[in-house]
Amino acid sequence: MEKQHPKNLEKKWQGFWEKEGIYKLNPVGGSKSKKEMQGKQISNRVNFKKRGAIFSVDTPPPTVSGKMHLGHAFSYTQQDIIIRYHRMKGESIIFPFGTDDNGLPTERFVEKEKGVSALEMKREDFVKLCQQTLKEVKPAFIQNWKDIGMSCDFNLSYSTIDQNCQKISQRFFIDLYKMGRIYRKKAPILWCPQCQTAVAQAELADKMIDSVFYDISFSLKDSKKQITISTTRPELLPSCVAIFVHPQDKRYKNLIGKKVIVPIFGQMVSIKEDEKVDMEKGSGIVMCCTFGDVTDMEWYFTHHLPLIISISKDGKMSKTTGKFQGLTINQARVKIVDELKKEKRILAEKKIKHLVNTHERCNRAIEILPTWQWFIKILDKKEELLELGKKMNWYPEYMRYRYEHWIKNLKWDWCVSRQRFFGIPIPIWYCKKCKKVKLAKIKDLPVNPLGAQPKEKCSCGSAEFLPEKDVLDTWATSSLTPQIVESLIASRAIKKNFLPMSLRPQAHDIISTWLFYTVTRSYFHFGKIPWKDIMISGFVLDPKGEKMSKSKGNIIEPNKIIEKYGADSLRYWASGVSLGKNLRYQEKEIKNGHRTVTKIWNASRFTISHLKNFDIKNWSNKNKLYSLDQFLLSKLQKTIQKCEDSFKKYEFSSARKKTETFFWNDFCDNYLELVKWRVYSLKENDWRKKSAQFTLYYTLLTILKLFAPVLPFITEEIYQLYFRKKERQKSIHQTTFPKIDQKLIKEKRKFQGEKLMEILAEIRKEKSSKNLSQKAEIKKLTIYSKNKELLEIISLFGEDLKQTANIKEICFKQGYKKDNKFLF
Secondary structure, eight states: OOSSOOSOHHHHHHHHHHHHTTTSOOBOOOSSOHHHHTTOGGGGOBOBOOOSSEEEBOOOOOBOSSSOOHHHHHHHHHHHHHHHHHHHTTOEEEOOEEEBOOSHHHHHHHHHHHTOOGGGSOHHHHHHHHHHHHHHHHHHHHHHHHHTTOOOOTTSEEETTSHHHHHHHHHHHHHHHHHTOEEEEEEEEEEETTTTEEOOGGGEEEEEEEEEEEEEEEEETTSSOEEEEEESOGGGGGGEEEEEEOTTOGGGGGGTTOEEEOTTTOOEEEEEEOTTSOTTSTTSOEEEETTSSHHHHHHHHHTTOOOOOOBOTTSBBOGGGGGGTTOBHHHHHHHHHHHHHHTTOEEEEEEEEEEEEEETTTOOBOEEEEEEEEEEOOGGGHHHHHHHHHHSEEESTTHHHHHHHHHHTOOSOEEOEESOSSSOBOOEEEETTTOOEEEOOGGGOSOOTTTOOOSSOOTTSOOOEEEOOOEEOHHHHHTTHHHHHHHTBOOHHHHHTOOSEEEEEEEGGGIIIIIHHHHHHHHHHHSSOSEEEEEEEOOEEOTTSOBOOTTTTOOOOHHHHHHHHOHHHHHHHHTSSOTTOOEEOOHHHHHHHHHHHHHHHHHHHHHHHTOTTOOGGGOOOTTSOOHHHHHHHHHHHHHHHHHHHHHHTTOHHHHHHHHHHIIIIIIIIIIHHHHHHHHHHSOTTOHHHHHHHHHHHHHHHHHHHHHTTTOHHHHHHHHHHTGGGTSSOSSGGGSOOOOOOGGGOOHHHHHHHHHHHHHHHHHHHHHHHTTOOTTOOEEEEEEEESOTHHHHHHHHHHHHHHHHHTEEEEEEEESOOTTOSOOO
16 A cells, blocks of 8 residues: 555546446346437436345435535535445445426526526527536536535436426326316416516525615595505505504504595505504504515405506516606605605605515515416415424434424415426416316326427317416426436336335425425325435535625635545535534534545555455454454444444434544554554464454454445545455445444453553653653553452553553552552
8 A cells, every 4th residue: 555545536436436336226227128218318217126125315406506515515425424324234225316407596597607688588599508508517517426425326317307307297287287286376476576487485585685664644535634654665655555554553443444545646545454463563554555565465365455566577667657667666666755755745764674585596575466377285284294294204303393384384375387488398288269278198298388289179179279388396396306216216116115215315494495395295196205214404604604605705615625635524524513503614624534534544554564464264263362452342343333323313423423533542542552563573373463463454444334434435445455355345335334243342351441541541641741752661660559450451461561652561569659640
């Protein structure tokens, strides 16, 4: 082995893993002929022989939007560590890799990348541009995941816009329609003027903005009296349809039922009562506009109010606003306030800060507009969805409460239609004559209604249809990832009991979207939970504890860390915090990872150099082990058990730290020093040397296996350099995770060994305090103790102590001496 550990191991071993099919589980051919499968995404379907229990993973498909960010590296490494552990436990791993590359996120990426606007291009041209751009960027994008050591089977791949996914998404849309679970209606919906599409409740973000609270006077009809209404949105005056007061507000009891004239725009509206009015906010009188917020929506339906739309889909004022038509919302606000001031209607104005709902994709403030949309009914199943949450194992457990909180606060059914272009078409036509919906045939899927017509006439006899122009929200497809993954598997035995899958790994910010929607779809279509276990990761923060973003300039790219320190060092950092917790990026932790990798290399180099003439196959006498070896191996069994327990509970950080403690303290700092005299000085046939060699072989291989899920590259490098010739498997990642060997557990030796380490530590400390080299000779060491067992320990380990600490003579005396510094 070289003195320095090799660099740039990522491409070397990733290439080896792919070439040798290390993460493919016994592929025996697909279910289609070569001719059928050529050029199709589904050519990646494979069949598996049964190896062990199936461990299936609903891998998060990352959104194709340029480069991997540090948050990706953080969360995907954590899931990969767990999956590598299960693979080493002998389970058959279904670990696919998909990309989420349809819908608004992809559109916005392409617009930015190519400097175009989808709204200014022909639809078909923009779709082609999206397809071409994805083709350009995806290879490098996927390589990012390979570089961090993801052990996915990249032959089990999918894209949420490929033909197979489109077919699945459209088929399950049709299923919901036939169930009566999906419906279309014109209703007030959350709308993004920037993206010009409907958005779901789960796609909202809160943003704190500067604003002004205006006190505006309204005139009562047939009276000189005025009332004051406080608002931050005077531009909604043209769509004011009612005034509300609280029924228990004594100040305004006499106003209920009277009419008010809206300033500037002149419409007459009634004063009504409703308990949702906050008597303490502003004047306690509220105007209802269609639509300023969710409360306006509720009042609109509850009180059967008229509808006046003052804001268009593009975020500009509509024709109902008269001379303000065509102005942006902000422009209209300024102009209307000026008009109100001229009429002396502004009584007061106060600068404030308040939260507004924005679209998470573009950060633009959301409006509420009535539009035709497709909805999946979910509000009537909130209790059932809450119960399903309790049937799954959450890691960490407290993340379940976020899921429950989201469901309890749901206000609307799930809007799944989007007014965009690069998405999966809704498989619907509308009869021109009777307006009836015409569903696509399952055998014809996937279909694009814009480019095809139904093959059968409508039930009314008409053969003329209008296509549905909207596309499905990307979550409508991503919520079917278990079904997409199942479609890639040819084995009928696996398909038979595919649900629930074993694991869904994901970040906590998409509990309300991807997780909730997948549970919903699994329940509606199959009546089952989609997974047994859910592991939820946290976020990556910058060194100051702030969220990383391009606007703040605090983004750190994983590839630069890998270039400097290697992927194992990055993975070490990612495994340094408990599951679900946020982690600050600290370069010192990356350096600690690099230091650990270097130490593993150096310890392996030393160990292997003393195993040249040792054949593990010829060593079978575990009962005849040197006392010190018994101590180390006994302690190693305890470490194996602790790591096993931690991994089972998704506590990868704990498993790594327990392995590190044993590796650094017990193996490197102590054992390797204590064993040197035997491997250097004793003859080849001396049983004490053979015992040392067995212990070195067994312990190093076990340490490498324990580290392998976290540090796959350096462990593979060392395994291939020495152990592959000795062991049966091609890769360390195909070996069995260490099992406890009861024959190697010696509780008494463990106690005795710990005492030896205490004595050795005190000797080292004493030498350091006197500025002596650790190699400095001690002519005579006298140990005073009342502990008779210590005499046995000295007799067992005396030679190890003498050789390691360079002691000529060791004496043991019972009792304590007055000037004794060390008491044992």
